[in-house]
Amino acid sequence: MPRFFVEKITHPAVLSPEESRHALRALRLAPGQSSPDVLPRAGAMTWPRAMPVEACAAVARFLVAHTACRTVVDPFCGLGTMLAVANAYGLDAVGVEQSPKRAERARGLIVEVDGG
DSSP: OOOOOOOOOSSOOOOOHHHHHHHHHHTOOOTTTSOOSSOSOOOOOSSTTSOOHHHHHHHHHHHHHHOSOOEEEETTOTTOHHHHHHHHTTOEEEEOOSOHHHHHHHHHOOOOOTTO
């Protein structure tokens, strides 16, 4: 049986639909600042079902450049590609993985990224 750590949140940040729409509009970038919808190269994959490193790096670069977010949460982290890339960009990262073997491998994963 998998074990999970759950922390009780006493004051959840719940936005109304209007507040959500406003927050999403605030994240829209000018056309010259936006990233392509399709990445020209996905980058290395740490395992067959992993998110490619370059895709993770695009997310991390966006978070660093355009948001106040400094913690990435990956609820199905697998071997931890997104977590390792987030760390390479100076972000904190929290991952959840059901498989103890994959969770252990995720703890030790280090990836190299350009500009991180």
